[in-house]
Amino acid sequence: MSLGKNIPHDSAKTHVTGESVFIDDRPRTQGELYLAIVGAPIAKGRLLKIDGKKALQREGVLAIMTAKDLQYNKWGTIEKSQPILVEDEIGYRDEPVCLVVAETAQALLQIEKDIIIEVEEQRPILSLEQSIDEKMFLGEKRVIARGDAIGELKKAPHRLKGTLKNEGQEHFYLESHACIAYPLENNQIEIHSSSQHPTETQHVVAHALGLKYHQVVCVVKRMGGGFGGKESQAAPLAALAGLAAQRFKRPARLILTKDQDMKITGKRHPFRSFYEVGFDDQGKVLSHQVTLYSDGGAYADLSYSILERAMLHSDGCYYLPHVRIEGQVCQTNNHPHTAFRGFGGPQGNLVIEHVLDDIAYYLKLDPAAVKRANIYDGDKCITPYGQKIDHNPLPEIFDQLMDRCSYVERRQAIEEFNKNDGAYIKGMSISGTKFGIAFTARFLNQGNALVNIHVDGTVQVSTGATEMGQGVNTKIQQIVSGALGVRPEYVQIMPTSTEKNHNTSPTAASSGSDLNGGAALKSCENLVKRLKAIVLWIENKGMPKGMDEIDINPFLDLDMNYLIFEDEKIKNIKSGQDYCYFEVVSLAYMHRISLGEYAHYKITDLNFDKEKGEGKAFNYFTNGLAVSEVLIDRFTGEMKVLRSDIFMDLGRRINPGVDNGQVTGAFVQAMGWATSEKLIYSDRGELLSHGPTTYKIPSIQDTPREFNVYFMDHDFNTNNVVRSKAVGEPPFLLGVSVWHAVKDALSYLPGEDLVSINLPITGEDILTKMRERLGY
Numbered sequence: 004m005s006l007g008k009n010i011p012h013d014s015a016k017t018h019v020t021g022e023s024v025f026i027d028d029r030p031r032t033q034g035e036l037y038l039a040i041v042g043a044p045i046a047k048g049r050l051l052k053i054d055g056k057k058a059l060q061r062e063g064v065l066a067i068m069t070a071k072d073l074q075y076n077k078w079g080t081i082e083k084s085q086p087i088l089v090e091d092e093i094g095y096r097d098e099p100v101c102l103v104v105a106e107t108a109q110a111l112l113q114i115e116k117d118i119i120i121e122v123e124e125q126r127p128i129l130s131l132e133q134s135i136d137e138k139m140f141l142g143e144k145r146v147i148a149r150g151d152a153i154g155e156l157k158k159a160p161h162r163l164k165g166t167l168k169n170e171g172q173e174h175f176y177l178e179s180h181a182c183i184a185y186p187l188e189n190n191q192i193e194i195h196s197s198s199q200h201p202t203e204t205q206h207v208v209a210h211a212l213g214l215k216y217h218q219v220v221c222v223v224k225r226m227g228g229g230f231g232g233k234e235s236q237a238a239p240l241a242a243l244a245g246l247a248a249q250r251f252k253r254p255a256r257l258i259l260t261k262d263q264d265m266k267i268t269g270k271r272h273p274f275r276s277f278y279e280v281g282f283d284d285q286g287k288v289l290s291h292q293v294t295l296y297s298d299g300g301a302y303a304d305l306s307y308s309i310l311e312r313a314m315l316h317s318d319g320c321y322y323l324p325h326v327r328i329e330g331q332v333c334q335t336n337n338h339p340h341t342a343f344r345g346f347g348g349p350q351g352n353l354v355i356e357h358v359l360d361d362i363a364y365y366l367k368l369d370p371a372a373v374k375r376a377n378i379y380d381g382d383k384c385i386t387p388y389g390q391k392i393d394h395n396p397l398p399e400i401f402d403q404l405m406d407r408c409s410y411v412e413r414r415q416a417i418e419e420f421n422k423n424d425g426a427y428i429k430g431m432s433i434s435g436t437k438f439g440i441a442f443t444a445r446f447l448n449q450g451n452a453l454v455n456i457h458v459d460g461t462v463q464v465s466t467g468a469t470e471m472g473q474g475v476n477t478k479i480q481q482i483v484s485g486a487l488g489v490r491p492e493y494v495q496i497m498p499t500s501t502e503k504n505h506n507t508s509p510t511a512a513s514s515g516s517d518l519n520g521g522a523a524l525k526s527c528e529n530l531v532k533r534l535k536a537i538v539l540w541i542e543n544k545g546m547p548k549g550m551d552e553i554d555i556n557p558f559l560d561l562d563m564n565y566l567i568f569e570d571e572k573i574k575n576i577k578s579g580q581d582y583c584y585f586e587v588v589s590l591a592y593m594h595r596i597s598l599g600e601y602a603h604y605k606i607t608d609l610n611f612d613k614e615k616g617e618g619k620a621f622n623y624f625t626n627g628l629a630v631s632e633v634l635i636d637r638f639t640g641e642m643k644v645l646r647s648d649i650f651m652d653l654g655r656r657i658n659p660g661v662d663n664g665q666v667t668g669a670f671v672q673a674m675g676w677a678t679s680e681k682l683i684y685s686d687r688g689e690l691l692s693h694g695p696t697t698y699k700i701p702s703i704q705d706t707p708r709e710f711n712v713y714f715m716d717h718d719f720n721t722n723n724v725v726r727s728k729a730v731g732e733p734p735f736l737l738g739v740s741v742w743h744a745v746k747d748a749l750s751y752l753p754g755e756d757l758v759s760i761n762l763p764i765t766g767e768d769i770l771t772k773m774r775e776r777l778g779y
Contacts, residue, residue, distance in 0.1 A: 005480075005481045005484045005485055005490070005491045006481055006482070006484075006485040006655075006657055006725060007655065007656060007657065007658075007659070008481070008658070008659075009658060009659055009660035010477065010480075010481060010491050010658065011477075012474050012477050012661065013470075013474075013476045013477045013480060013496060014225065014470070014472075014476075023225065024224060024225075025178050025181070025197070025224075025225065025226075025227050026178070026181035026182060026183060026195055026196070026197050026258070027178075027181050027256075027258050029183060029195065031256075032185075032254050034253040034254065035183075035253065035254040035255070035256055036065070036104055036105065036106065036247055036248070036251060036253050036254065036255040036256065037104075037105050037106070037107060037108045037110070037111055037255075037256055038102055038103065038104055038105075038111075038243065038244060038247055038255055038256065038257040039102070039103045039105070039111040039114050039115075039257075040099045040101075040102060040103075040240075040243070040257075040259075040263065040267065041099075041100055041101050041102075041103060041114065041115045041118050041120070042096070042097035042098055042099055042100060042115075042266065042267060043089060043093045043095070043096060043097060043098045043099075043100050043120065043122070044096075044120055044122060045093060045096060045122050045124045045127075045687070045688075046093070046095055046096040046127035046129065046336040046337075046687060046688030046689075047093060047094070047095075047124070047125045047126065047127035047128075047336045047688075048092075048093050048122045048123050048124040048125045049091060049092060049093065049122060049123040049125070050089050050090070050091060050092075050093055050100065050120070050121075050122055051121040051122055051123055052119075052120075052121040053067065053069060053100065053101055053118065053119075053120055053121075054118065054119040054120075054121070055067035055101070055103075055117070055118050055119075057117040057118075057119075058103060058114055058117035058118050061105075061110050061114070061117065062110060063105045063106040063107045063109070063110030064103065064104070064105045064110050064111075064114070065104045065105060065106060065251065066103075066104040066247075066250070066251075067101050067102070067103055067104075067118065068088075068101060068102040068103075068104060068243075068246060068247065068250070069088055069100075069101050069102075070086060070087070070088040070089065070090040072246060072250070073087060073088065073211050073212075073242070073246060074210070074211060074212055074213030075210040075211055075213065076088060076090060076211070078207045078210070078211070078238060078239050078242070079302065079303060079304065080203060080234075080235045080304065080305050081303055081304075081305065081306075081307055081308065082303050084302050084303055085239075085301075085302035085303070085304070085339060087099070087207075087211055087239045087242050087243065088100060088101060088102065088243075093122065094300075094301030094302060094336060094339075095300060095301040095336050095337055095338050095339070095688065096266075096336075096338075096687065096688040096689050096690070097266040097267050097338070097689075097690070098267075098301070098338075099239075099243070099267065100120055101118065102243050102246065102247065103118070104247045104250075104251070104255070127335075127336035127687070127688050128334070128335045128336050129335060129336055129337065129684065129686070129688050130335065131273060131274075131275045131296055131297075131298045131333055131335065132275070133335075134296075134298070134333035134334060134335050135275065135296055135333060139333060139334045139335070140331055140332065140333055140334060141299045141303050141306060141307075141332040141333070141334045142303070142306075142307050142331075142332050144329060144330065144331045145310065145311060145314060145329070145330045145331070145613075145616065146327070146328070146329050146330075146616055147314050147315070147317075147326075147327075147328040147387050147388050147616035147617070148326065148327040148328070148387070148616065149323070149324075149325065149326050149387045149388075149389075150290075150324055150325035150326065151290075151325055152290045152291065152292050152325045152326055152327035153290075153292070153327070154290075154325075155281060155289050155290035155324075155325040156279060156280075156281040156289075156290040156292065156325075157281075158281070158289075159281025159282060159283070159289045159290055160281075160282070160283055160284060161281065161282050161283070161284075161362075161365065161366070162279065162280065162281050162282075163279070163280050163282075163358070163361055163362065163365060163757075164277075164278065164279035164280070165277075165278060165361070165757075165759065166275065166276065166277050166278075167274075167275075167276045167278070167353065167354055167357055167761065167762075168273075168274070168275055168276075168761040168762070169273060169274050169276075169350055169353060169761065169762040169763075170273045170681065170682060170761075170762065170763060171270035171271045171272065171273045171298070171340060171682050172270055172271035172343060172675070172676040172680050172682075173265055173270055173680065173682065173692075173698055173700075174228070174229070174230045174231065174232030174268075174270070174271075174343060175228075175698070175700050176226070176227060176228025176229055176230060176232060176233070176471075177227045177228050178197055178226060178227025178228060179258070179259040179260060179261055179263070179264035180197060180233065180236070180237055180240050180257075180258075180259045180264050180268065181196075181197045181257070181258045181259065182194060182195060182196040182197065182198075182237070182240055182241045182244045182256075182257050183195045183244060183254060183255065183256045183257075184208075184241070184244035184245040184247070184248035184249075184254065184255045185248065185254045186248045186249060186252050186253065186254070189218070190214065190218060190249075191218045191219070191220070192208060192212065192214065192218065192219050192220075192245045192248060192249060193219075193220045193222065194208055194219065194220070194221045194222065194241045194244065194245060195221075195222050195223075195224070196221055196222075196223060196237050196240075196241045197223070197226045197227070197229075197233055197237060198221065198223055198226070198233050198237035198238065198241065198469065199226070199229045199231070199233045199234040199237070199469050199471065199509050199510045199511055200233075200234050200235065200237070200238070200469075200507075200508075200509035200510070200511070201221040201222070201223050201467070201469065201499055201500070201501050201507065202221070202467070202501055202505070202506055202507045202508075202509075203235065203238050203509065204221045204237055204238045204241045205219045205220070205221040205501045206238075207238035207239060207241065207242050208221070208238070208241050208242045208245045210242075211239075211242035211245065211246065212242070212245050212246060212249050219245070219501075220500060220501055220502045221241070221500070221501045222498055222499070222500045222501075223469045223470075223498065223499040223500075224470075224498040224499075225469075225470045225471070225472075225498075226469065226470070226471040226472070227471075227472070228471055228472055229469075229471035229472075229510075230343060230344045230471075230672070231341065231342030231343040231344055231346065231511060232268060232269075232341060232342070232343065233471070234305070234341065234342040234509045234510075234511045235304055235305055235341055235342065235509075236268050236269060236304070236341055240257055240259070243257055244256070244257040261693075261694055261695070262693045262694050265690060265692075265693040265694065265698070266338075266689075266690050266693050267338065268338060268341070269300055269304060269338045269339045269340040269341035270338070270340055270341070270343065270682065271340065271343035271349075271676065272297045272298055272299070272306065272309055272310075272340040272343075272347065272350065273297070273298040273340070274295055274296065274297050274298070274313070274350040275295075275296045276293055276294070276295050276296070276350075276353075276354045277293065277294045277296075278291070278292065278293040278294075278354055278358055279291075279292045279293075280292075280358050280362065282362050284366065285366075285368075285376055286359070286362045286363060286366055286368055286372070286373035286376055286377070287376050287377060288321065288322075288323055288324070288358075288359075288362070288377055289324065289325065290323075290324075290325040290326070291323045291325070291326045291327075291355070291358070292326070292327045292328075293317055293327075293328055293329070293354055293355075294328075294329040294330070294331070295310065295313055295314060295317070295328070295329070295330045295331070295350070295351065295354075296330075296331050296332075296333050297309065297310050297313065297330070297331075297332050297333065297340075297347075297350070298333055298335050298337060298340060299332040299333060299334055299335070299339065299340060300334075300335055300336075300337045300338050300339035300340045301334065301335070301336055301337065301338070301339050302339040303332070303339070304339040304340065304341045305341055305342050305346075306332045306339075306340060307332060308346070308347075308443055308444060309340075309342065309346050309347035310330045310331070310332050310347060311330070311347070311443050311613065312346050312347035312348050312351070312439075312443060313330065313347035313348065313350045313351035314328045314329075314330045314347075314351060314616075315348075315351070315386075315388060315439060315443070315620055315621075316347070316348040316351035316352045316437075316438070316439070316736075317351040317352070317354060317355060317387075318355060318386055318387050318437075319351075319352045319355040319356055319435060319436075319437060320374075320378050320379060320397050320435035320436070320437045320626070320628070321355060321359065321374070321377040321378055321379065322377060322378070322379050322380070322383040322384070322385075323355075323387060324383075326387045328387060336688055337684075337688065338690075342511060344669065344672065344731065344732050344735050345438075345673075345732045345735045345736060346511070346512060346732065348436075348438055348439075348732065348735075348736060349673065349676070349735055349736050349739065352435075352436065352736045352739075353739055353742075353762065356374075356434050356435070356739070356743060357743070357746075359373050359374050359377060360373075360432070360743060360746060360747070361757050364750050364757050364758070365757060369414060370432060370433065370743075370747065371405065371410060371414075371433045374401075374433060374435070375398075375401055378397050378398060378401055378435070379392055379395050379397050379398075379437070380395070380397070380398045388611070388616055388617045388618065388620060389617040389618060389619075390611075390618070390619050390620055390621065392437070392624060393623070394719050394720070395626075396626055396652045396715060396717075397435065397437065397626055397628075399715070400626060400627065400628050400650050400652060400715060401433075401435075401628055403650060403713075403715075404433070404628050404629075404630060404648060404650040404713070405433075405630075407648060407650070407711075407713060408630045408646075408648035408711070410431075410433070410630060413431060413632065414431060417429045417430070417431055417632070421748075421751040425637070426636065426637055426638065427634055427635060427636055427637060428634075428635050428637060428748045428749075428751055428752070429632065429633065429634050429635070429645075429748055430632070430633050430635070430744040430745060430746070430747035430748025430749070430750070430751070431630065431631065431632040431633075431744055431747055432630070432631055432740050432741075432743035432744040432746070432747050433628060433629070433630045433740065433743075434628065434629055434631075434736070434737060434739055434740035434743055435626075435627065435628045435629075435736075435737075436625070436626065436627045436628070436733045436734065436735075436736035436737055437624050437625075437626050438513070438624060438625045438626075438729075438732060438733035438736065439620055439621030439623075439624055440512070440513055440514065440517065440621055440622050440623055440624065440625055440723075440728070440729045441512065441514065441606055441609060441620065441621045441622040442508065442511075442512045442514065443611060443613075443620055445609050445611070447508040447509070447512075448508070448514070448518065448605060448606040448609060448622075449508060449518065449603065449604065449605040449606075450466065450467055450468075450507065450508060450518030450519045450521065450522040450603075450604050450605075451466070451467060451504055451505070451506075451507065451522050451601065451602065451603045451604065452464065452465065452466040452467075452479075452504070452519060452522035452523040452525070452526045452601070452602055452604070453465040453466075453503055453504065453526065453599070453600070453601045454483060454523060454526035454527055454530060454599070454600050454601075454602075455598065455599040456487075456530060456588055456598040456599070457598070458588065458589060458592050458598075459585070459588075460489065460493065460571075460584060460585040460588045461493045461494075461495070462483060462487065462489070462493060462494045462495065463495050463497050464479060464480070464483050464494060464495070464496050464497065464523055465496075465497045465499070465500070465503040465504055466479060466496070466499065466504055466507075466519035466522060466523055467499060467504040467507025467508065467510075467518075467519055468499065468510050468515045468516070468518075468519035468520075469499050469509075469510040469515070470496075470499075471510070473515070473661075473665060473731055474658065474661035474664070474665070475510065475515040475516050475519070475520075476496040477658055477661055478516045478520060478657045478658055478661065479496055479516065479519060479520050479523050480494045480495075480496055481657050481658060482520045482523055482524050482527075482657065482724060482725060483523050483524075483527055485725070486524055486527035486528065486531060486568065487527055487530070487531065487568055487584070488567070488568030488569045488570060488571060488572065488573070488584060489568075489571050489584060490571070512732070513625070513729035513730065513731040513732040513733065514729060515731070516657065516724065516727070516729065517606075517622075517723055517724060517727075517729055518604060518606070520657075520724040520725075521604040521723075521724040522602050522603065522604035523602075524604075524724055524725070525602035525603075525604050526600040526601065526602040527600070529600045529602060530598065530600045531568060532559060532563070533555055533559075533591065533596055533597065534568075534573065534584075534587050534588070534591060535558075535563040535566045535573065536555035536558040536559050536563070537553055537555060537587050537590055537591055537594075537596065538566055538573050538575070538582050538587060539555075539558040539561065539563065539566075540553050540554070540555060540558060541582070542575070542578075542580075543558075547590070547594065552594060553590065553594040553596065555596060565577045568584065571583070571584045571585065572584055573587055606622050606722075608622075609621075609622065622722050622723065623720055623722045623723060623728065625651075625652065625653065625728045625729055625730065625733040626651075626652040626733075627649060627650060627651035627652060627666075627733060627734060627737055628649075628650055628737070629647060629648065629649045629650075629670065629737035629738075629740040630646075630647070630648045630740065631644060631646070631647040631648075631707070631740040631741045631743070631744045632644070632645045632646045632647075632744060633645060633741060633744040633745055633748055635745065635748050635749075635769060635773075637773060639766070639770065640766040640767060640768075640769040640770030640771075640773065641766050642678065642745060642766060642769060643708070644674070644705070644706065644707040644708065644741055644744075645707070645708050645709065646707055646708060646709040646710075646711075647670065647707040647709075647710055647711070647740065647741070648711045648712075648713070649666060649667075649670060649711065649712045649713065649734065649737055650713045650714075650715065651666055651712070651713070651714055651715070651730075651733075651734060652714075652715040652717070652728065653714055653715075653727065653728045653730055654717060654718065654719075654720040654723065654726050654727045654728035655716070655717070655718045655720070655725060655726040655727055656714065656716070656727060657725060657727050659714070662714070662730045663712055665730045665731055665734065666712055666730065666734040667710065667712060669731070669732070669733075669734040669735040669737075669738065670734055670735070670737055670738040671701050671705070671706055671738065672701070672735060672738065673734075673735045673736070673737065673738020673739050673741075674701055674705065674706075674738045674741045675699075675700050675701040675705075675738075676738070676739075676762070676763060677738065677739045677741055677742035677762050677763055677764070678705075678741055678742060678745070678763050678764060678765065679699045679700070679701060679705065679763060679765055680698065680699060680700060680763060681698075681699070681763055681765055682698070683697070739762075742760075742762055742763075742764060745760070745764055745769060746758055746760050746764075749769070749772055749773065749776065752773060752776040752777060753776060753777065753778075754776045758772070758776075760772060
């Protein structure tokens, strides 16, 4: 059995040898065209004229294509409000205005200098504060509430209120957005795209080109990273490649540079969160009110769903008896913000963790004690939206982690250190994640898979999952390998293609393995049933001879649980008789019994009412906690993470090595959002930090000096494939423990008021805050 084992990532060898094929590695074909996008020079205004005469005089430049060349120019995952190319109104700086088509890549170098874009500039809205003040909102206000938050707040012995700001984050995938369109006969288009959502890409391309869905195929072999940034925003770029391919009947390649990618595409949503909390002398929350405002940017993209998830995670790991959570998406003239690992969950969770810290500092208690007092426990396991938390492991995780990381002893040591050391201060925090697994749009909770067993017993599997480095292919490979009892190397996961797996959901919401692994397992179960029936036929009638024909129908409804697939054998555990898997497969083929199976899988029992803000929103929760300790230089603001300990509940893990990589990777990525990754814009909306020289993602030097990851092994999550739990997004919420540890360190500095910090808090920000506290 390969389930639960550390088999290598399916692309591990090809990645390190350079053999892995990404979009821009695909060989150039005869007549292939090269494309470039020219963006808007202002953040808001009207497009008056595009003058491309000089550009068209360049050798090799064939055309400048505009919105008028598209059959349909609107797209959007939730509402189709965003233009593929600007028609009239400009929504944000560097919004795509036109597409330049050339025969060589050299012809496109600095092409934007030869294109004059005449505009009428208008006053943009570039900040959330301005959008809130002017009530520039997208969609309606949303509410989730329980009890009497206002009344109980008035009666609470203690109250605190405040505002918390978090800024955006760049996805910084290593492979920027890329696509190639190949024109086929009968007016068909084949798109190879670095996309997390092949079906949406297929649909947007078809709409833009005036085609039906069956005329467009989207293929995704792999991505060089995604993190949510390729869930929706790959689609309009693929439409532009398809436009050129359709017009010139030649393949067309559109590859963005890192600078172009960062300027054009959206980021993690910045939030402004206004809260007021009432609590007792022990720090127990009695009432909590919070209003979340998110910066959706110029167009809606996925902002409504992201805000919804932020609201659904505003309770964090903690029971709030009386609570009111309000949410509103704001419109600005920034790039439309989009999906990012956690999908709003980190922004919502951040606030309650911050609030509980403040309660502790106000009462002069240890934040860990306050969080333990409020954690979901016992009969208080109902979320603000009314979902029961089944098999809640949070108290056990909390207590075990406190013990494993020697929290009490280390807290005492930090107290002494901060009293005696003049050059440095230390801080420590504990933060949690209770991450809901499912799409909140119920129709997306479905997947399908095609499993084909070949005559030699090897297997090809096609699903709607897209591989972006996270290991979903490896997990599905192990699920199929375990179901059929064959070695993992006998199972090949095929490139994702909309002609084999139609109407698929995006690989997002941490559900790639859940939905597509569930569909693949269901396909295997049907195949296994047929192969078991062949064994029963043999046991009852003997091996077929001559013109004998195996008829499995009489055996399909019988109990066959005593036949198991293991070690490339079909074993009868009653009789002890073994049958060679490969021979049974051969018999199936010779007797015209299907060795291919398509299955559709869906998550049932989801009933969240978006309008009422109540119901079962998630299939289950992935839980975990982290303790982080930091050291800060009082004179420079430099911060080092001395140690981080993580304890995660991932059920019965499919691949421990892949899961460990996901946990540590998510943690470090969140550290970057919280402490170093600062997006800088000009006062006219231009992104200035649009490359690795100006935008600082974490390096190996930023990771914790001591990094411990523990897992709770159990098998009670019957809601998911092979009793596993999703891992992609939940641990991201734990990396923010470093931010809380910085806040804890600063709380040791002189000052009666509570420490107020925003996210990210860079070295410069830490130094500024220390100067404020110390009065110099």
